[in-house]
Amino acid sequence: ExxxxxxxxxQVTQMGQEVILRCVPISNHLYFYWYRQILGQKVEFLVSFxxxxxxxxxxxxxxxxSVERPDGxxxxxxxxxxxxxDSAMYFCASSETGQGLGEAFFGQGTRLTVV
Amino acid sequence: AQTVTQSQPEMSVQEAETVTLSCTYDTSESNxxxxxxxQPPSRQMILVIRQEAYKQQNATENRFSVNFQxxxxxxxxxxxxxxxxDTAMYFCAFMSRNSGNTPLVFGKGTRLSVIA
Numbered sequence: 001e002x003x004x005x006x007x008x009x010x011q012v013t014q015m016g017q018e019v020i021l022r023c024v025p026i027s028n029h030l031y032f033y034w035y036r037q038i039l040g041q042k043v044e045f046l047v048s049f050x051x052x053x054x055x056x057x058x059x060x061x062x063x064x065x066s067v068e069r070p071d072g073x074x075x076x077x078x079x080x081x082x083x084x085x086d087s088a089m090y091f092c093a094s095s096e097t098g099q100g101l102g103e104a105f106f107g108q109g110t111r112l113t114v115v
Numbered sequence: 116a117q118t119v120t121q122s123q124p125e126m127s128v129q130e131a132e133t134v135t136l137s138c139t140y141d142t143s144e145s146n147x148x149x150x151x152x153x154q155p156p157s158r159q160m161i162l163v164i165r166q167e168a169y170k171q172q173n174a175t176e177n178r179f180s181v182n183f184q185x186x187x188x189x190x191x192x193x194x195x196x197x198x199x200x201d202t203a204m205y206f207c208a209f210m211s212r213n214s215g216n217t218p219l220v221f222g223k224g225t226r227l228s229v230i231a
Contacts, residue, residue, distance in 0.1 A: 105159070
């Protein structure tokens with residue numbers, strides 16, 4: 001069964017460093033998303049991506065963050081100059097026809113720890 | 116803005132018993148979806164069940180069913196004949212139906228442990 005895969009499963013980085021979280025969505029999906037969950041908090045929406053551009057983003061997704069689909073298969077989230085409060089589980093998701101019309105498939109998450 | 120509240124951080128249930136997970140939400144919209152997602156330890160989050168707000172009939176998927184009370188803005192998940200494989204974090208989520216690509220709004224989750 002096709003699935004969304006995320007790498008790495010756990011990333012530890014120094015405060016101020018840049019990190020790139022990688023996701024391989026399901027191949028025929030057209031909509032891509034990043035969510036995050038700070039420990040003990042809600043899963044929060046970061047950004048949605050369709051047709052090679054951001055379609056919606058939350059207040060969390062400021063200039064520190066960027067997304068890219070560099071080669072037609074990967075979907076990356078870049079965090080520049082990481083802060084301690086960026087420590088969270090980051091989830092990638094993809095869907096064929098949008099989250100409500102179709103099912104959103106999630107990856108297993110990348111746990112980011114900023115020290 | 117929509118909010119989703121799951122008031123039970125942790126629950127446990129004996130194998131073969133029934134358990135109900137609570138979820139309430141707040142919205143001014145009338146057209147939306149509600150979801151329950153399950154995330155087993157170290158695994159992907161997967162969709163368990165979906166309810167469309169305009170449908171009065173409660174959704175069911177095998178051992179999983181919901182009690183959707185639109186007026187009360189309540190959306191609880193009932194798991195019957197609980198199995199060890201049901202041990203997971205369960206997330207309730209809301210999505211506006213205004214377009215196909217609006218974000219999911221999640222609750223904090225309920226960690227369910229099924230005990231042998």
